[in-house]
Amino acid sequence: MPAKPQIIADPQTNRGTAFTVEERKRFGLMGRLPAAVETLEQQAARAYKQVCRLDDDLDKYIYLEQLHDRNETLYYKVIIDHIAELLPIIYDPTIGEAIKKWSADYRRSRAVYLSVDRVEDVRPTFEGLGLGPDDVDLLVVSDAEQILGIGDWGVNGTDISVGKLAVYTAAAGIDPSRVIAVNLDVGTDNEELLNDPDYLGNRHGRVRGERYDALVNEYLSVTSELYPRALLHFEDFGASNARRILVNNRDKYRIFNDDMQGTGAIVISAVIAGMKTNGTTFADQRLLVYGAGTAGTGMADQIHAGMVRAGLTPEQAKDRIWLIDRAGLVTDDMEGLPDYQAAYARSASEVADWERKDGAIGLLETVRRVRPTILIGTSTDHGAFTQDVIESLSEGCERPIVLPLSNPTEKIEAMPQDIIAWSKGQALVATGIPILPFDYEGTTFHIGQGNNSLLYPGLGLGTIVSGAPHVTDAMILAAAEAVASQVTSHELGASLLPPVDHLRASSATVAVAVVRQAIADGQCDMDPGDVVEAVRRAMWQPVYQDLES
Structure with a gap:
């Protein structure tokens, strides 16, 4: 034919x-x-x-x-x-299974592929797309080292960038003709892929150090030069690289890391809703994070920023945050602490008399000593939030905020039904998995899901509309507050987060808040009265446009 x-x-x-x-x-x-x-x-x-x-x-x-x-x-x-x-x-969770089979099921390219072995090709690759400085709003890039909960999947992780862009469009109306998905192929340490004859990526171990940095730096330099109005979204990088790239470049480029900043911000939304319910402020909180990887420390960063905004000094805020990782409570005498954990390490002398098991200070002992008001789980350690932990937490705080965010279900720290029962209905709970409503002693409990799609699409849209040169902490916090503002009930059993059923409207609300914050920050000279209409006009709609001959 x-x-x-x-x-x-x-x-x-x-x-x-x-x-x-x-x-x-x-x-x-x-x-x-x-x-x-x-x-x-x-x-x-x-x-x-x-x-x-x-x-x-x-x-x-x-x-x-x-x-x-x-x-x-x-x-x-x-x-x-x-x-x-x-x-x-x-997107998550189904896309994880698709990524595992990406090379075998390869159909067509939807991305730009940049190889660590050919850094010199970065500029001609983007120039070859034929796109001008005003033609691109958003790029999502991943090196696929830490894909969701499944780890290193090399070039197969391309679909994480493609999927993220699909959510941006579906949730916030980012024009799909003005986005680019990017994979940084730096190799893989996944032996399954290296031994797979169908694998389409570089067949060598993951490159690190100077060669890795050269590729990332060239990507940032070229894309920010060619597409100066575009937001550069980083997705599913390994913990150490994710934090380092963000810290080193966020003041130079228009970048955003959803794993660190977006995940932290959606937790902030749940915390804000929880504080409205229990009548406290950021200055009243004591935070314990169980699982101190990229996501967990990103949440600590965001809550730290909220504490500082509430009037605490950075040091006072840091003193109210504790991290637990595989080796137990993170302390400053531990060898080889990554920077993102060292920032919150407790003094070894402070905890010298705390009870240890196999040399480590565990979760229950830390809860008993710290009496946290917020307990977050990002550990994938199923069942870690035991009845003893929740009961001890409830003894130290009348209405604790408990966020077991690990997913899927077999990795969650505790099921919310158990947390509610063990706290006698007083814990304020959100999770990383969908939970159907359930009854406890005559009250129906609705458990919000900490889904980043409630926040990052609107944050991205607001950043694009505002033209802000940087994604500031204040803009991220404004997005979090906008999500929390959509929770209108603070009665017993009410959800801490809005549902995703009306995500387009929700994203528009977030975008408006972000633009207004950019104006307040002096990053945008738009008339505040024009913001709502500007956001509405910017949202692409799925309609068939007039065709030219």
Whole structure:
């Protein structure tokens, strides 16, 4: 059969059975499509029925990606119409399974691939895209060292950048024609991949040190020069690189790391809602983080910033934060502490008389000594928040905020039903997994899910609309407060976080707050009265645009 005309082969222009008779004549499509001319709504209804006929989530993901490859507008129409149901399909957790099979199931390229072995190709690669300085709003880049909860997946991790951009578009209306997904292929230490004949990435161990930094620095330099208005989003880097890249570059470039800043900010949202419920402020909190990796320390950073904003000095705020990792409570006499943990290490002399087990100060002893008001779990240590831990926590704080955020379910620190029962209904709980409402002693408890998609799409949209040269802590906190503001009930059993059912409206609210904060920071000269309309206009909608001949 002859090749398809370009207009129907390109997913950004193809509209399938929605081409009118006149358009079919104009673009040489007569006889290429069934006679019926459908609306986008009719197409979306059929596509959704096709999704629903599939039982396996990975099969649903593959179907939707095939739709994405054929008709981008229809793909986003289906996702947006059913966002609460399909968000877990196009992103976490289903995308993790797709990433494992990415090389074997490779269909088409949706990204830019930059090799650590050819740093000199970074500039010509981007210049070859033919995009001008005003053509790109957002790039998402990953080196795939720490993909979700599944670790190092090399070039297979490309889909994490693609998936993140899909959420940006579905949730906040970032124009999909103005984004770029990027994979930094620095090799992999995953032996399964290195021994896989289908693997499509560099077949060597992960490169670190100067060569790694040269690739990252060239990427930052070239993209910020060619696309000066674009937000540079970093995703799923290893803990040490993630923090180092962010700290070293956030004042020079328009960058954002969702694992460190976004995850921390959504926790801030839950904490703010919890504080409204229990009548406290940031200055009243004592934080214990169980699991001191990228996510956990990022949460500590954000809560530290909230404490400082509430009037504490940086040192006073630091003194109210404790971290526990694999070796127990993090103290300054531990050898080889990474920078992100050392910042919060407790003095060894301070805890000299604390009880130890196998040489380590554990969670229960720390809870008894510290009497934290906030307990966060990012450890993937299933069952770590025991009945003894929660009961001890409740003795030291009337309404503690407890956030077991590890996922999936088999890795959560404690199920919320147990936390509520052990705290006699007083704990304020949010999780990293979806939880159905449940009853405890006559009260129905709604448990909010700490889903980053509640925050980062709106933060990204607000940053783009404002034109702010940097993503400041104040802008991130404004986003967190905007998420928390959407929780209107603080009665017993109420959720600490809003649902994702109305994510487009929620993201718009977050974006408006971010732009207004950028104006207050002096990073944006927009008239405050124009912000709501500017955000509305900036949100791409899945509709078929007029076609030019």
